[in-house]
Amino acid sequence: MKTPLVEMDGDEMTRILWQMIKDELLSPFIDLKTEYYDLGLKHRDETDDQVTVDAAEATKKYGVAVKCATITPNQARVEEYQLKKMYKSPNGTIRAMLDGTVFRAPIVVKGISPCVKNWKKPITLARHAYGDVYKNVELYADGPGDAYLVFEGADGTVRKEKIQHFEAPGVLQGMHNLDASIESFAKSCFTFALDTRQDLWFGCKDTISKTYDARFREIFRQVYEKEYKERFEKEHLTYFYTLIDDIVARVMKSEGGFIWACKNYDGDVMSDMVSSAFGSLAMMTSVLVSPHGYYEYEAAHGTVQRHYYRHLKGEETSTNSVATIFAWTGALRKRGELDGLKDLVEFASRLEQAVIDTIESGKMTKDLALITDMENPTVCNSRDFILAIRERLEK
Ligand code: NAP
Ligand code: MG
Numbered sequence: 433m434k435t436p437l438v439e440m441d442g443d444e445m446t447r448i449l450w451q452m453i454k455d456e457l458l459s460p461f462i463d464l465k466t467e468y469y470d471l472g473l474k475h476r477d478e479t480d481d482q483v484t485v486d487a488a489e490a491t492k493k494y495g496v497a498v499k500c501a502t503i504t505p506n507q508a509r510v511e512e513y514q515l516k517k518m519y520k521s522p523n524g525t526i527r528a529m530l531d532g533t534v535f536r537a538p539i540v541v542k543g544i545s546p547c548v549k550n551w552k553k554p555i556t557l558a559r560h561a562y563g564d565v566y567k568n569v570e571l572y573a574d575g576p577g578d579a580y581l582v583f584e585g586a587d588g589t590v591r592k593e594k595i596q597h598f599e600a601p602g603v604l605q606g607m608h609n610l611d612a613s614i615e616s617f618a619k620s621c622f623t624f625a626l627d628t629r630q631d632l633w634f635g636c637k638d639t640i641s642k643t644y645d646a647r648f649r650e651i652f653r654q655v656y657e658k659e660y661k662e663r664f665e666k667e668h669l670t671y672f673y674t675l676i677d678d679i680v681a682r683v684m685k686s687e688g689g690f691i692w693a694c695k696n697y698d699g700d701v702m703s704d705m706v707s708s709a710f711g712s713l714a715m716m717t718s719v720l721v722s723p724h725g726y727y728e729y730e731a732a733h734g735t736v737q738r739h740y741y742r743h744l745k746g747e748e749t750s751t752n753s754v755a756t757i758f759a760w761t762g763a764l765r766k767r768g769e770l771d772g773l774k775d776l777v778e779f780a781s782r783l784e785q786a787v788i789d790t791i792e793s794g795k796m797t798k799d800l801a802l803i804t805d806m807e808n809p810t811v812c813n814s815r816d817f818i819l820a821i822r823e824r825l826e827k
Pocket of ligand 1: 713
């Protein structure tokens with residue numbers, strides 16, 4: 433390796449897996465270089481969360497990071513870890529600093545079949561992570577009256593639209609988005625489509641929302657025509673816009689193998705549908721792509737707290753490390769591509785293949801054994817599953 437990966441360590445069971453993956457699957461095979469940041473909750477508390485900010489800054493400096501799952505503190509965690517305060521979600525802090533879009537795709541293996549029988553290839557979901565209903569203002573109108581949408585321009589102009597005349601109680605909601613955020617969402621999607629050589633589908637409801645959703649459609653179109661159309665045509669890729677309900681119908685009938693860009697709420701809902709139809713959160717890749725060309729790879733699941741408490745009691749665990757391994761391979765591949773290290777890119781692919789072959793040979797963790805259509809799978813504990821992958825990789 434030439435440039436180090438930004439390594440963000442994390443919490444609980446995934447922290448245990450993290451170390452095993454480095455010891456058994458990475459260090460014996462590659463000259464691993466990382467700049468280490470400990471985002472474990474204890475160290476975040478010791479540094480007043482400065483370590484999270486430093487790790488995000490390092491990602492801007494080097495370009496590629498790999499992140500372990502971390503605890504987002506709630507009141508119970510404040511007591512459990514005796515925290516100075518209830519820190520914000522590290523993912524939220526990092527996303528805000530890198531300004532990106534999160535892409536999630538299922539890891540497809542034989543023996544774990546999607547519920548939708550015609551889905552043959554992964555469907556990658558790209559979720560816009562700013563605004564709309566997630567940054568809304570709501571009101572309960574408790575009696576008759578008039579509701580207006582008002583914009584007071586900095587230059588003194590005022591625009592006012594009537595929303596509704598209420599004869600009786602009802603509810604109201606105001607929300608917004610920003611051209612700059614929509615534009616960076618669009619750029620991240622087009623860049624990722626080119627990177628992964630997949631078509632891009634985007635849908636919203638511009639027939640009903642003629643200003644708000646139409647703005648999304650229009651910004652995507654402008655960005656595409658100005659900056660990406662030529663490269664898409666050269667790679668024989670398609671950018672395709674249609675209504676969200678039409679997209680949903682097409683997705684169900686498709687065989688997969690494309691990127692589905694969703695507005696914030698659509699992405700929240702549809703990513704859970706797509707991931708559960710493909711099998712499990714532990715079988716998903718997840719990467720934050722910033723429009724400035726920074727990449728942060730992670731697992732889509734959390735720190736698997738219940739398994740960790742079992743581990744602490746000395747009991748055996750069977751925790752699936754696939755998503756965490758793929759976070760590493762994704763980051764190593766990207767680093768290799770950026771630095772022109774063919775061997776590193778090949779190693780990433782070989783490790784991924786070893787993971788897939790191990791599962792397809794019938795060795796898997798309990799979560800997969802419960803949903804596989806293979807007969808008599810071998811259920812491995814957390815360590816033995818990783819060791820089985822190592823054995824294959826060595827072969
Ligand atoms: P979780 O870690 O996603 O686990 C929830 C349940 O899903 C587990 O108890 C387990 O079910 C199953 N599961 C998830 N990942 C698995 C894996 N790799 N292998 C096998 N089973 C898996 O959520 P949580 O335990 O509710 O949350 C723990 C902490 O994670 C929270 O403090 C939360 O803040 C944090 N979190 C972090 C991230 C992130 O950093 N990206 C994302 C989400 C949550 P069974 O117990 O039934 O086996
Ligand atoms: Mg959700």
